[in-house]
Amino acid sequence: MQQVTIEPNFPAWRTRARELLVSGIEPAETFWSDGFGGQSDLFPELVVKEIEPRQSNDKSPSDFRIPKAFLDLAETVSCHRDESRWGLLYRILWRIARRGERHLLGLPTDADIRKANTLAKEVRRDCHKMRAFVRFRKVAENEENGREQFVAWFEPMHHIVRYNASFFQKRFTGMDWSILTPDECAHWDGLKLQFSQGVEKSAAPTDDALEEVWRSYYQNIFNPVRLKLKAMQSEMPVKYWKNLPEATLIQDLTAGASMKQEEMIEREPLPLRAAPKNLYLRSLNEMNEVALVSEAGAEDSIPLAEMRKSAHSCRACPLWENATQTIFGEGNEAADIMLIGEQPGDEEDISGMPFVGPAGQLLEEILAEAELDREQIYLTNAVKHFKWKPGGKQRLHDKANRAEMKACRPWLLGEIARVSPRVIVTVGNTAAQSVIDPSFKITTQRGLVEWPNQIEFKGPVVATIHPSFLLRMRDRSERDKNTKLMVEELRLVRTLASKASQRVKVIY
Ligand code: URA
Ligand code: SF4
Numbered sequence: 001m002q003q004v005t006i007e008p009n010f011p012a013w014r015t016r017a018r019e020l021l022v023s024g025i026e027p028a029e030t031f032w033s034d035g036f037g038g039q040s041d042l043f044p045e046l047v048v049k050e051i052e053p054r055q056s057n058d059k060s061p062s063d064f065r066i067p068k069a070f071l072d073l074a075e076t077v078s079c080h081r082d083e084s085r086w087g088l089l090y091r092i093l094w095r096i097a098r099r100g101e102r103h104l105l106g107l108p109t110d111a112d113i114r115k116a117n118t119l120a121k122e123v124r125r126d127c128h129k130m131r132a133f134v135r136f137r138k139v140a141e142n143e144e145n146g147r148e149q150f151v152a153w154f155e156p157m158h159h160i161v162r163y164n165a166s167f168f169q170k171r172f173t174g175m176d177w178s179i180l181t182p183d184e185c186a187h188w189d190g191l192k193l194q195f196s197q198g199v200e201k202s203a204a205p206t207d208d209a210l211e212e213v214w215r216s217y218y219q220n221i222f223n224p225v226r227l228k229l230k231a232m233q234s235e236m237p238v239k240y241w242k243n244l245p246e247a248t249l250i251q252d253l254t255a256g257a258s259m260k261q262e263e264m265i266e267r268e269p270l271p272l273r274a275a276p277k278n279l280y281l282r283s284l285n286e287m288n289e290v291a292l293v294s295e296a297g298a299e300d301s302i303p304l305a306e307m308r309k310s311a312h313s314c315r316a317c318p319l320w321e322n323a324t325q326t327i328f329g330e331g332n333e334a335a336d337i338m339l340i341g342e343q344p345g346d347e348e349d350i351s352g353m354p355f356v357g358p359a360g361q362l363l364e365e366i367l368a369e370a371e372l373d374r375e376q377i378y379l380t381n382a383v384k385h386f387k388w389k390p391g392g393k394q395r396l397h398d399k400a401n402r403a404e405m406k407a408c409r410p411w412l413l414g415e416i417a418r419v420s421p422r423v424i425v426t427v428g429n430t431a432a433q434s435v436i437d438p439s440f441k442i443t444t445q446r447g448l449v450e451w452p453n454q455i456e457f458k459g460p461v462v463a464t465i466h467p468s469f470l471l472r473m474r475d476r477s478e479r480d481k482n483t484k485l486m487v488e489e490l491r492l493v494r495t496l497a498s499k500a501s502q503r504v505k506v507i508y
Pocket of ligand 2: 408
């Protein structure tokens with residue numbers, strides 16, 4: 001076992017991981033520690049050796065081509081507080097680079113990838129929170145250049161200060177600011193982003209009478225030439241650093257923070273060049289839009305095409321064994337509307353495409369009736385392999401169970417994240433249960449559903465019936481009635497998609 005101790009940051013991990021990889025050190029032989037978790041003390045019997053490269057395994061660094069998507073994922077994951085992340089990332093790196101698992105990243109059902117995606121998601125969430133809840137407080141105005149200076153205190157869950165700082169730099173370019181946190185502090189002076197060591201919460205000033213001291217300190221420290229590592233800690237008397245008192249204006253503005261997210265989304269964004277007193281509100285408003293967009297876009301570093309390739313070798317549940325191939329979603333990959341069915345049928349299983357059999361043809365007709373073009377839509381299924389039971393010479397559709405839907409959900413979530421539709425439509429009970437809620441009943445609850453429980457999607461979902469249900473209906477008037485209803489529901493989908501397009505997307 002080799003003890004690998006690194007500084008808790010991404011460049012440190014990358015450097016060591018590269019050395020180990022080149023030397024052919026297997027992940028199982030490494031034990032990573034960053035001094036933060038102190039876990040090495042838990043293994044006193046561990047034999048700690050210096051890393052000894054194995055000559056036979058040695059390769060040169062250029063022998064390995066590491067996909068950028070992995071480096072992006074690793075950088076995000078590296079911000080997490082979970083100390084096991086370093087070993088996890090090395091294992092994934094090893095599998096990609098040494099074992100040639102080129103499509104590993106696109107395999108959301110793999111245990112390592114699932115864990116990495118979960119960690120990355122928690123980091124992103126923390127970033128969103130920081131973006132939404134950092135409250136700047138004006139502390140001074142630079143008399144020479146007229147720039148205003150702001151300070152915020154924040155306690156992130158993970159090590160996200162550096163990772164997140166460029167966001168604040170872009171948003172609040174026109175003012176000088178510091179964000180103080182227990183791990184690390186970020187500072188922007190209009191020219192450069194700089195970082196200094198963290199400060200304790202008890203170190204932030206609470207006493208207004210001391211504000212002058214704080215201001216003059218702040219003005220001094222803000223001179224980039226003078227800003228040094230540890231300066232925040234060493235030059236400022238600790239007793240002045242309690243809570244940063246909230247400015248009255250910010251208190252007023254935070255009242256708006258309880259506003260429901262939907263209201264925020266519907267509101268017109270404030271003009272970008274808002275006066276400084278609108279700073280917090282503006283940031284909150286934008287944050288919600290950013291969160292909305294990037295929640296839907298989480299884990300989107302692997303392109304859809306690559307994910308589709310990976311899904312072809314999925315073995316996450318037993319359904320692949322009796323099916324011909326994986327039927328991944330198809331259609332417009334930038335669609336406003338995503339339609340989700342249950343699972344491919346017999347013809348889909350053979351042709352390799354969703355909704356091409358009888359149910360698919362009827363669906364197309366009903367879509368046309370609702371003035372929707374199949375080409376505009378991204379079509380997929382909750383489960384990607386055909387599940388069937390023998391029925392004489394035929395293969396009969398067999399309903400996917402909960403375990404199968406659950407096993408297959410990462411693919412569906414991946415599709416939703418990448419296509420990022422404005423509206424989702426589920427067809428049939430199984431799809432609705434997979435997306436909305438396991439207890440959902442299409443017969444009584446069909447129609448518009450605002451908040452699906454099973455997926456992270458903030459847009460509307462419309463649950464409609466399955467065309468194969470219509471095909472099976474013997475009673476003609478029942479069938480006509482239900483067809484009409486389905487057309488109505490798809491018209492609603494169309495309206496919702498065009499309404500939703502009025503929302504402002506913030507791209508950063
Ligand atoms: N039924 C579905 O739910 N999906 C298909 O792809 C085909 C039929
Ligand atoms: Fe994988 Fe889904 Fe097929 Fe199961 S049904 S093997 S989870 S693709």
